[in-house]
Structures are given as structure tokens and as C-alpha cells.
Amino acid sequence: MNKQPLVSIIMPSYNAAATIETVLQSIRMQTVADQIEILVIDGGSTDATREIARRYGAVVLENPHRLPEPAKVIGMEQAAGRYVIEQDTDEEWIRPTQVEERLRLFAQHPEVKCVVCDTQHPGPHGGLAAQYICACGDPFTQFIYRRNNGVRYTFGRRTAQSDPVLRFQPGEPTPIGDGGTTMFDLSWIKQTFPQEWDDIQFVCAMSNRVICSTGCCGCIQGDDIRHHVKAGFCTYLSKLRFRVQNNLFHQEESGFSARAADAVNVRFARRKYWFVLYAATVVGPLVDGVRMAVRDKDPSMLLHIVYVYYVCLYIAYCLVAAKLGKKIREKSYGK
Known part of the structure; x- marks a missing residue:
């Protein structure tokens, strides 16, 4: 140019x-x-x-x-x-x-x-x-x-x-x-x-x-x-693990901390603590999955409830592992 x-x-x-x-x-x-x-x-x-x-x-x-x-x-x-x-x-x-x-x-x-x-x-x-x-x-x-x-x-x-x-x-x-x-x-x-x-x-x-x-x-x-995202079921679970780890343990390296800290609004501040309660209701994730599947005419959206519980369980696993001194690191970006 x-x-x-x-x-x-x-x-x-x-x-x-x-x-x-x-x-x-x-x-x-x-x-x-x-x-x-x-x-x-x-x-x-x-x-x-x-x-x-x-x-x-x-x-x-x-x-x-x-x-x-x-x-x-x-x-x-x-x-x-x-x-x-x-x-x-x-x-x-x-x-x-x-x-x-x-x-x-x-x-x-x-x-x-x-x-x-x-x-x-x-x-x-x-x-x-x-x-x-x-x-x-x-x-x-x-x-x-x-x-x-x-x-x-x-x-x-x-x-x-x-x-x-x-x-x-x-x-x-x-x-x-x-x-x-x-x-x-x-x-x-x-x-x-x-x-x-x-x-x-x-x-x-x-x-x-x-x-x-x-x-x-x-x-x-x-x-x-x-x-053009490549996201089979297992690949997406890996992406979710990577996001959880960066949010919990590698915030400065990835910049997630800035994104989270800067989204300072009342609804965000409250909802991030409500996510676990949302998952615990079972009905909430199920209803959302059905709603999105109907909206997008795509039954794969029903997996929303699976992704919700996978994230919650993996967060719990990471926190327990950290307490026990175990280092967890998913494959790096792009792999």
C-alpha cells in the first residue's frame, strides 16, 4: 500500500x-x-x-x-x-x-x-x-x-x-x-x-x-x-476449560481480568454471582436451551444445559485442585 x-x-x-x-x-x-x-x-x-x-x-x-x-x-x-x-x-x-x-x-x-x-x-x-x-x-x-x-x-x-x-x-x-x-x-x-x-x-x-x-x-x-469456528463437541469443551482457567488463574496474561473488571454495571455484578444458583435450579438452563433451540431451529442448542453444568463442575474441580497445590493448564491458544 x-x-x-x-x-x-x-x-x-x-x-x-x-x-x-x-x-x-x-x-x-x-x-x-x-x-x-x-x-x-x-x-x-x-x-x-x-x-x-x-x-x-x-x-x-x-x-x-x-x-x-x-x-x-x-x-x-x-x-x-x-x-x-x-x-x-x-x-x-x-x-x-x-x-x-x-x-x-x-x-x-x-x-x-x-x-x-x-x-x-x-x-x-x-x-x-x-x-x-x-x-x-x-x-x-x-x-x-x-x-x-x-x-x-x-x-x-x-x-x-x-x-x-x-x-x-x-x-x-x-x-x-x-x-x-x-x-x-x-x-x-x-x-x-x-x-x-x-x-x-x-x-x-x-x-x-x-x-x-x-x-x-x-x-x-x-x-x-x-x-468459521471449528467446534465439535469435545473441541468446545476444551475451549470452555481454557476460558475457565484463564478467568481463574491466568487473568493478567490473557486480559480477562480487564474485561471483567471493566464491565462494571449493576446487572453484571449481580448476575455473575447468580450463575451458580441459575445452574442449581436445573429448570433455568433447560428452559433456555429449549428456547434457543426453537429460536434458531437448531437442536444442538439443547446442549446449553450440558455446557452450563460442565462449566460449573470444572470450576469446582479447578478450585479444589488449586487448594491441593495442583497446577492446571489447558493447551495454549491456537492448539
Whole structure:
């Protein structure tokens, strides 16, 4: 790219050869592709990830920590664009005008400094848990945020259908903007948070900090992402174990502590303690699983109750193991 980019895409990677080419193709098909730079921050891939990235004109940067949170900091520091997009190596743009539409939103609504996608759809070969990941993330996140049919439906019930701006009162839950092609006004962030913008704790909680500071975020109806997540049943259980361990024992390393600490609203603070009670009722997880299965016309969502109890039992196991001095560490990110 010869001229100064307007948009920098920050893409943490590790052994992502199976999906990254599809994702990069969707970026290069954007109508404003000539204004986009792609920064692939790689954690030591041993497959063809780096070669594929360079083939599509991406700048490949080193991530000695492998995890995506430090990679995002590296990307923020190296980004040359006014705007940055946090995009994972398995998140594909569905339409070629999506980035252009977001740029238009920023221009028309200067109060907006963060834009999130509306809905994530699983790829064609995602596995049994792919729809659940796209719709819920994990059972704890689903319990806290009660996500339902995309961001606009979940958070924008007071917003007119044609209005791309979601507005929030102090203390209200905000959309999770961790990856998922969330787009930020980096120039504004640097001016507003001059001492924090490149700190890992800030970067991991950036969407919440920005939305809480402005009281709004952008979300365009139909601005959806295809998430090529690989998630069979056993693979997803492994992902859940990894999340539990990072929340309990590796908070500073992964940045989960910043995300949790920064989501300071009344509903979040109460609900995180209610999760165990929710699981103990049995009826709650069962009803939610049935409701989501009917809503998505996907019987795999009935596994919600299994995931809820698996997380609870694994948390209990980890806490007991820690008391006994046993170290627990699931395979690292990307494996």
C-alpha cells in the first residue's frame, strides 16, 4: 500500500491456514480495500499462515506471547489507520460494502467511536457447537448478557429499526466487542485515553470503555459476519476449560481480568454471582436451551444445559485442585 491507510485491520494469528485465506479474500473484496492495511500478528505459526497472509499483502508482525490479547496491543501500536478493526482469522465479511458502510456511519454520526457487527453465523463445517458459539459464546456469557438474535435485537430495543446507533444509559450492559470485526476510531481513542490506549488491560476492555465513555455504539442491521469456528463437541469443551482457567488463574496474561473488571454495571455484578444458583435450579438452563433451540431451529442448542453444568463442575474441580497445590493448564491458544 503506497498511501496512508484509512483503516487498519488487527488480526492475531496462530496456525490459521485452514481459514485465514477465506478471511483475507473477504477483506480484499471490500469496496474500500485500497484504504485498508492488514496487520497479521502471528504467535509462531508452524503451518502456512504467514505465507498466505503475505500473499494477500498483509504485514506480518511477531507476537512472542502467542495469545491474542498481547497481539492486539502490538497491532494497536503499529496501526497507521485512523480506524482499527479487530478481526480474527476465522471471521469472514459477508458483503463487499460492509467496511464502507461503517465508514459512512462514523461520518454521519460523529458521536459514535465504536461499531460492532450485528450477528455471527457459523461456517458450513463448524461442528456441533458452532451455532452455540456464534449465538452465545459460552454459557456464562449467555447468562450474563441474555443475547438473542444479534446485537441490535438484544441491546437496541429502544432504537428505531432504521437507526444504526445504539444508545446506553450509565450502568447498562454493553455489547461484547472482543474481536468479531469490532471497529474503533483509533485517533479519538489516542486523544481520549493518552496514557492507556496501548496498555493490555485497556485494549482487552476497549469496547466497553469506549461505549461507556460515549454512551453509544454503531450497529448496522445486516452487518453480519460468517464465523468459521471449528467446534465439535469435545473441541468446545476444551475451549470452555481454557476460558475457565484463564478467568481463574491466568487473568493478567490473557486480559480477562480487564474485561471483567471493566464491565462494571449493576446487572453484571449481580448476575455473575447468580450463575451458580441459575445452574442449581436445573429448570433455568433447560428452559433456555429449549428456547434457543426453537429460536434458531437448531437442536444442538439443547446442549446449553450440558455446557452450563460442565462449566460449573470444572470450576469446582479447578478450585479444589488449586487448594491441593495442583497446577492446571489447558493447551495454549491456537492448539
